[in-house]
Amino acid sequence: MARTARNPLLAAALALTVVAAACAAWAGWSWYAAAHDDAADFAKTRDRVLAAGTQAVQNMNTLDHRDLRRGLDTWEDSATGDLRTQLVDGRAAFEKQIQEAKTVTTAKVLSGAVTELDDRAGRASVLVAVRITVTAPKGEPARKESRMLGQLTRTDDGWKLSALGQAPVGDTADR
Missing domain, CATH: 3.10.450.230 (VirB8 protein)
Known part of the structure; x- marks a missing residue:
């Protein structure tokens, strides 16, 4: 774990993965809500x-x-x-x-x-x-x-x- 914290490239990749997952979840929820909207x-x-x-x-x-x-x-x-x-x-x-x-x-x-x-x-x-x-x-x-x-x-x-x-x-x- 100490090696991950010291590697800035790995930390940036992890942060981008979390942001991408959050954006995908938000987009999926928005699409579902719009598709099921009266x-x-x-x-x-x-x-x-x-x-x-x-x-x-x-x-x-x-x-x-x-x-x-x-x-x-x-x-x-x-x-x-x-x-x-x-x-x-x-x-x-x-x-x-x-x-x-x-x-x-x-x-x-x-x-x-x-x-x-x-x-x-x-x-x-x-x-x-x-x-x-x-x-x-x-x-x-x-x-x-x-x-x-x-x-x-x-x-x-x-x-x-x-x-x-x-x-x-x-x-x-x-x-």
Whole structure:
């Protein structure tokens, strides 16, 4: 032991080994804690909700009279609950209205955010800014930017819209 204490190279090597072991232990513990943190799972769920919500809002604001069946099928596939029931029940009347108008409506999502997420209950809310372009048979395309609020419900097929409406604009407080 006396020889180890007097050899500075051996002492430095021992000290570096202890520091390296401590760093490895800390890194391992940090990795384990991060891998088992509920926040990471919640963030993944939030990302899935945002992707599903923005896609569904885009789907619900896109429709081409030349391929009406596929467009309305996409609407129904994007929805669940009462919203889906309303779409199915009103489909025939809506088909007739769109065929007579001969319009093409496209939507582009500008931004979106999850405003509420209850993973345990399987409910979420999104706010989506969207640019909607309506092209009639004659005339220039009309563009409108809109903010929409969507309610999503988790289904066996993933997150789907259960309600959709315009977001209030301006001061909505009661006076």
